[in-house]
Amino acid sequence: xxxxxxxxxxxxxxxxxxxxxxxxxxxxxxxxxxxxxxxxxxxxxxxxxxxxxxxxxxxxxxxxxxxxxxxxxxxxxxxxxxxxxxxxxxxxxxxxxxxxxxxxxxxxxxxxxxxxxxxxxxxxxxxxxxxxxxxxxxxxxxxxxxxxxxxxxxxxxxxxxxxxxxxxxxxxxxxxxxxxxxxxxxxxxxxxxxxxxxxxxxxx
Numbered sequence: 001x002x003x004x005x006x007x008x009x010x011x012x013x014x015x016x017x018x019x020x021x022x023x024x025x026x027x028x029x030x031x032x033x034x035x036x037x038x039x040x041x042x043x044x045x046x047x048x049x050x051x052x053x054x055x056x057x058x059x060x061x062x063x064x065x066x067x068x069x070x071x072x073x074x075x076x077x078x079x080x081x082x083x084x085x086x087x088x089x090x091x092x093x094x095x096x097x098x099x100x101x102x103x104x105x106x107x108x109x110x111x112x113x114x115x116x117x118x119x120x121x122x123x124x125x126x127x128x129x130x131x132x133x134x135x136x137x138x139x140x141x142x143x144x145x146x147x148x149x150x151x152x153x154x155x156x157x158x159x160x161x162x163x164x165x166x167x168x169x170x171x172x173x174x175x176x177x178x179x180x181x182x183x184x185x186x187x188x189x190x191x192x193x194x195x196x197x198x199x200x201x202x203x204x
Contacts, residue, residue: 010149010178014118022153023130025114030123032111039104046097051090058097069094119149119178129153142167146182161185 014029015021047058050065057064069091076087122145130153132138142160155174160167161181168185176184 009117009119012118013151014114014121019152022126022151026121026123026126026130029111029114030127032107032114033123036104036107036111039100039107043097043100043104046093046100049093050097058101062101065094065097119151121145121148121151125159126151126153129157132157140169143181146180146185148181150176150179150181152177163187 013019015025047055050058054065054068057068072087072091072094076084076091079087122143125141125143125145125148128141129151132141133153138157140158140160142162144162146161146163150172152174154172155177156172158169158171159181160169161184162168163185164187170181170184
């Protein structure tokens, strides 16, 4: 149940040494994740509008699309009628793709800077924990985020972690801080080694 690279930064919290900023930081993280998801949808729609022979390049080699647009701009003065209209529409769609791609990578970079070198925690989960702390509620919180790091704010709360089949209630103690939620909700149940006497008899 290892989480590669997570152990070294398990106590480097997103809010640094200022827990009072937890709500502000995790609200920002949630907003950025939603912006990134929306930017990804717009980029996908823009790629789908491109000709089929350009879609692969739009994902894996955007410089090819840029060169294709440059060639079109050079030739457009020689085109007339229907051909010119088609070229204008294609240029417009390429520019739409370029704007969507620029927006997507801009938001992704903002998110990367916020998360870099820090212990990740699902913002929805953290905000629900903070809300419970404010109201004094202690209801069990369900989550699918097995890769979330356990923050000090989790102590004293019960979180039901999904193990791929069902939700496993996990009561958080101080000793669990810095670990991943998935470590306490195993996806497999070890039932012991088989009895030595129960050996497969080989055919002679």
